[in-house]
Amino acid sequence: MRTVSENRCFGGVQGVYTHASEATGTDMTFGLFLPAEAADHPVPLLWYLSGLTCTHENAMTKAGAQRYAAEHGIALVFPDTSPRGEGVADDAAYDLGQGAGFYLNATEAPWAPHFRMWDYVAEELPRILTASFEIDEDRQAITGHSMGGHGALTLALSLPGRFRSVSAFAPIANPVASDWGRKQFAAYLGPDETLWRGHDASILMAERGFDGEVLVDQGASDQFLDLLKPEALAHAMAARRQPGAFRLQQGYDHSYYFVSTFIPDHIAFHAEALYR
Amino acid sequence: MRTVSENRCFGGVQGVYTHASEATGTDMTFGLFLPAEAADHPVPLLWYLSGLTCTHENAMTKAGAQRYAAEHGIALVFPDTSPRGEGVADDAAYDLGQGAGFYLNATEAPWAPHFRMWDYVAEELPRILTASFEIDEDRQAITGHSMGGHGALTLALSLPGRFRSVSAFAPIANPVASDWGRKQFAAYLGPDETLWRGHDASILMAERGFDGEVLVDQGASDQFLDLLKPEALAHAMAARRQPGAFRLQQGYDHSYYFVSTFIPDHIAFHAEALYR
Numbered sequence: 001m002r003t004v005s006e007n008r009c010f011g012g013v014q015g016v017y018t019h020a021s022e023a024t025g026t027d028m029t030f031g032l033f034l035p036a037e038a039a040d041h042p043v044p045l046l047w048y049l050s051g052l053t054c055t056h057e058n059a060m061t062k063a064g065a066q067r068y069a070a071e072h073g074i075a076l077v078f079p080d081t082s083p084r085g086e087g088v089a090d091d092a093a094y095d096l097g098q099g100a101g102f103y104l105n106a107t108e109a110p111w112a113p114h115f116r117m118w119d120y121v122a123e124e125l126p127r128i129l130t131a132s133f134e135i136d137e138d139r140q141a142i143t144g145h146s147m148g149g150h151g152a153l154t155l156a157l158s159l160p161g162r163f164r165s166v167s168a169f170a171p172i173a174n175p176v177a178s179d180w181g182r183k184q185f186a187a188y189l190g191p192d193e194t195l196w197r198g199h200d201a202s203i204l205m206a207e208r209g210f211d212g213e214v215l216v217d218q219g220a221s222d223q224f225l226d227l228l229k230p231e232a233l234a235h236a237m238a239a240r241r242q243p244g245a246f247r248l249q250q251g252y253d254h255s256y257y258f259v260s261t262f263i264p265d266h267i268a269f270h271a272e273a274l275y276r
Numbered sequence: 277m278r279t280v281s282e283n284r285c286f287g288g289v290q291g292v293y294t295h296a297s298e299a300t301g302t303d304m305t306f307g308l309f310l311p312a313e314a315a316d317h318p319v320p321l322l323w324y325l326s327g328l329t330c331t332h333e334n335a336m337t338k339a340g341a342q343r344y345a346a347e348h349g350i351a352l353v354f355p356d357t358s359p360r361g362e363g364v365a366d367d368a369a370y371d372l373g374q375g376a377g378f379y380l381n382a383t384e385a386p387w388a389p390h391f392r393m394w395d396y397v398a399e400e401l402p403r404i405l406t407a408s409f410e411i412d413e414d415r416q417a418i419t420g421h422s423m424g425g426h427g428a429l430t431l432a433l434s435l436p437g438r439f440r441s442v443s444a445f446a447p448i449a450n451p452v453a454s455d456w457g458r459k460q461f462a463a464y465l466g467p468d469e470t471l472w473r474g475h476d477a478s479i480l481m482a483e484r485g486f487d488g489e490v491l492v493d494q495g496a497s498d499q500f501l502d503l504l505k506p507e508a509l510a511h512a513m514a515a516r517r518q519p520g521a522f523r524l525q526q527g528y529d530h531s532y533y534f535v536s537t538f539i540p541d542h543i544a545f546h547a548e549a550l551y552r
Binding site for chain 2: 213218220221225230231232233234235236237238239241242243244245246247248249250251
């Protein structure tokens, strides 16, 4: 693992690291914020999964999360959104291929060999983080934005016991019924739609629920509401009697200005679960 | 109007008053908390509508709302849930007749002459309050519990501009699809179901929305979830892109212990709208 950069930040360190990934067969880069407490003892970890077109860098620089993570003594990890580089398939569209891994393991050509972001985020990166840094693997939580909100919710709902809490900003909430989902699932997973259902937060919520609290924020003026389909997730949460909150935030759009406005609430929400 | 009682409470006065009502053709009793500020100038008003079997007294004594209303300088009014007394029709069931007015104007016998709680709460009582007390009629908000949550939401959604904000605790959210609703609407309004739709919060939310913020709390262990149908309202709020929050509160039931736990949040929520 190679250190790309390390910067002092709110009394802790914001690092960027690159490593060879077995899951994707490529080099992968991630950002990791460690609060001051990590110098003394393992700290809880909040995963932040990013959206379409993002790298490890967008949330790290624009979400303003480190201040609140430092206040609560929580580490933050910012994975990339797909494998990248020479020999990795791509598409001219912004919403397929590099920058659009959708947090699943592709089975179809030309994506199958490298697009294994599920295994990377669910299996490989956790092992690397707990082996290399002062991270308490028993205290993890997860959040994300847009495609990353989809990733956060589907991972948390599929891995019971892994995350103490889950939240999302403007998640792609019902991808099996959206052009943000159907196109990518067909490409990555093939035509059998029954396989898609395991990557749909609204379906997983309806069928399984989450053993903990769930917080979802959605901008009421989001330009992508018709693609995100928040009503499906809101219905599923209430029908499941899922503890948590689904909030529509008046006037907010899909941007990082929306994320940065509500990230303090989300980190406080996760801190409550991580320090319970 | 006759003063039944007045008690000093959090620096203000908790009063109970009885008056002859034109709307119901009976005497009606209500509770009113006025904060200290009402001695000097008109104050904003938060309506609290109660649930099945309640009188004006339940929330007044059990919700613990006065402390927070006093902190924010807000008046609270607690209307009764139906007309009462000799000559007023009733039913042996707890969910029909006296204590179960459902905040509508009955058109069917034997309920029609007196069961006009919509007119009472929407028209007559506001006039009495603003004429007799230091209430600022331009700054009103509304909340309620169970049947009262239904009342709060249907009034707020039907009277645009009247209330700056609306919230509800475990509202009867979709009465046209519930045994808490179909029975009463058939009795009070008759068999034409198109007339029922104007008293269904989920339908009104889907069709009209609310010009302001909406806050709904629902206990995830509520014993009446199948009758309340929160999922219909959660879907309608998200589909409408309604600013606000729909929260499922883990472990809470339908009781006033639930209401009293979250009343501080609700009063703070309304205060933000009332003092904007």
